[in-house]
Amino acid sequence: MYATNYHRASSVADAVKLQSSSDEAKYVSGGMTLIPTMKQRLAAPSDLVDLRHVAELKGISVDGNRVRIGAGTTHYEVSTSAELKAVCPAICHLASHIGDPHVRHMGTIGGSIANNDPAADYPSAMLALGATIVTDRREISAGDFFTGLFETALEDGEIVTAVTFEAPAKAGYSKFPNPASRYAMAGVFVAKGADGSVRVAVTGAGSDGVFRHEGMERALAANWSPEAVAGVSVDAGGLLSDIHGSAEYRANLVKVMAKRAVAAA
Amino acid sequence: MAKVAMTVNGRKVSRECEDRTLLVHFLRDQLALTGTHVGCDTSQCGACVVHMDGKAVKSCSILAAQAAGSEILTIEGLAAGGDLHPVQAAFKANHGLQCGFCTPGMVMTAVDMINRYGAKLDEKTVRENLEGNICRCTGYHNIVKAILAAAEEMGAAGRQAAE
Numbered sequence: 065m066y067a068t069n070y071h072r073a074s075s076v077a078d079a080v081k082l083q084s085s086s087d088e089a090k091y092v093s094g095g096m097t098l099i100p101t102m103k104q105r106l107a108a109p110s111d112l113v114d115l116r117h118v119a120e121l122k123g124i125s126v127d128g129n130r131v132r133i134g135a136g137t138t139h140y141e142v143s144t145s146a147e148l149k150a151v152c153p154a155i156c157h158l159a160s161h162i163g164d165p166h167v168r169h170m171g172t173i174g175g176s177i178a179n180n181d182p183a184a185d186y187p188s189a190m191l192a193l194g195a196t197i198v199t200d201r202r203e204i205s206a207g208d209f210f211t212g213l214f215e216t217a218l219e220d221g222e223i224v225t226a227v228t229f230e231a232p233a234k235a236g237y238s239k240f241p242n243p244a245s246r247y248a249m250a251g252v253f254v255a256k257g258a259d260g261s262v263r264v265a266v267t268g269a270g271s272d273g274v275f276r277h278e279g280m281e282r283a284l285a286a287n288w289s290p291e292a293v294a295g296v297s298v299d300a301g302g303l304l305s306d307i308h309g310s311a312e313y314r315a316n317l318v319k320v321m322a323k324r325a326v327a328a329a
Numbered sequence: 330m331a332k333v334a335m336t337v338n339g340r341k342v343s344r345e346c347e348d349r350t351l352l353v354h355f356l357r358d359q360l361a362l363t364g365t366h367v368g369c370d371t372s373q374c375g376a377c378v379v380h381m382d383g384k385a386v387k388s389c390s391i392l393a394a395q396a397a398g399s400e401i402l403t404i405e406g407l408a409a410g411g412d413l414h415p416v417q418a419a420f421k422a423n424h425g426l427q428c429g430f431c432t433p434g435m436v437m438t439a440v441d442m443i444n445r446y447g448a449k450l451d452e453k454t455v456r457e458n459l460e461g462n463i464c465r466c467t468g469y470h471n472i473v474k475a476i477l478a479a480a481e482e483m484g485a486a487g488r489q490a491a492e
Contacts, residue, residue, distance in 0.1 A: 065349045066349070067347065067349055068348055070348035092395075095392070095395065096372070096390060099351075099390045102349075103351075103390075104371075112348075114394075114395060116395065163460075164462075165438070166375065166386050167372070167387070167461065169381075169385060169386050170386055170391070
């Protein structure tokens with residue numbers, strides 16, 4: 065790891081100030097991607113601004129159907145939240161399968177979505193739940209937030225502070241983890257909103273990151289069942305192809321994961 | 330360089346170190362607590378697992394500076410005096426190790442999952458919770474057996490204490 069300067073932020077305002085005092089500063093939340101990346105010298109921020117001790121970024125609140133998860137909430141906290149389980153068990157299930165227990169104790173929802181790894185789990189949930197990403201300066205719909213591989217709508221120095229969404233009537237998540245890395249080779253989050261609208265979001269498979277599949281959304285809106293997905297064709301164009309699996313293989317995985325997600329919902 | 334202070338195995342410690350120093354190197358090189366191992370150095374193998382404020386974490390993927398002010402428990406802090414911790418004793422009784430390199434991380438992970446699940450721990454849950462710990466010798470069977478035996482014993486001890 066190259067040398068870096070560590071700063072611990074006490075509030076969001078403090079973090080923004082610390083970040084802006086250097087050209088090459090990065091925020092670190094749980095650090096479960098950033099620290100390993102720095103160890104490989106693939107990232108070399110001159111300064112690290114630690115958000116883990118910022119109280120205003122923590123916590124889960126459920127008010128009727130309105131869910132708010134603070135960006136600093138760990139995967140472990142999401143996976144074990146009784147409040148969340150009562151209104152959206154699918155997101156608890158998703159969080160309980162990220163990485164391993166040690167990673168889940170550190171990694172946070174804000175860190176995961178701000179990083180937007182194409183194989184990360186949370187972006188699919190945000191997209192399918194029609195979530196709003198709240199930052200220190202504005203609110204961004206999930207559809208506008210994820211803009212490509214490791215790319216988001218975040219501006220320099222902008223901090224994700226929370227995510228909010230309406231609890232869905234039904235939702236499910238299923239992923240096929242790479243047998244070695246355990247990252248999703250295809251993960252599908254399906255959600256049926258209280259108004260009946262259906263969203264299907266796919267992670268791990270797209271060559272441009274997380275995306276929605278409108279064909280499956282139409283099929284599920286007409287008939288919410290695994291069989292409805294079976295008749296939809298998933299185009300291999302635009303899907304990742306690598307040593308772990310061809311685009312055609314992933315296209316099939318997307319369909320199978322979608323069926324399982326609906327069955328689990 | 331900055332002064333990093335934390336509590337390790339109940340003892341307050343403070344050392345000068347570079348901001349890029351990893352927690353595992355702080356423990357091994359600065360405090361000479363070499364029970365915590367570096368296996369893969371890429372956050373996969375779990376040989377470096379310690380508890381930070383009561384939760385199992387990978388000390389190779391956390392800066393010492395991030396851990397400043399926290400309570401750290403390492404494998405050296407488990408045994409009470411000359412008596413092995415029940416999880417350590419169960420690993421010994423069940424042959425839960427061969428070369429022993431992964432064992433400190435396995436034991437710390439086991440203690441963490443027993444703390445979280447207690448007597449509800451079953452084989453499937455143990456295997457799921459070993460996702461972040463790699464052992465190249467045992468094939469895991471005896472590790473799983475050891476953890477289940479320890480969970481049962483700790484549950485029984487807890488029940489006795491409560492009565």
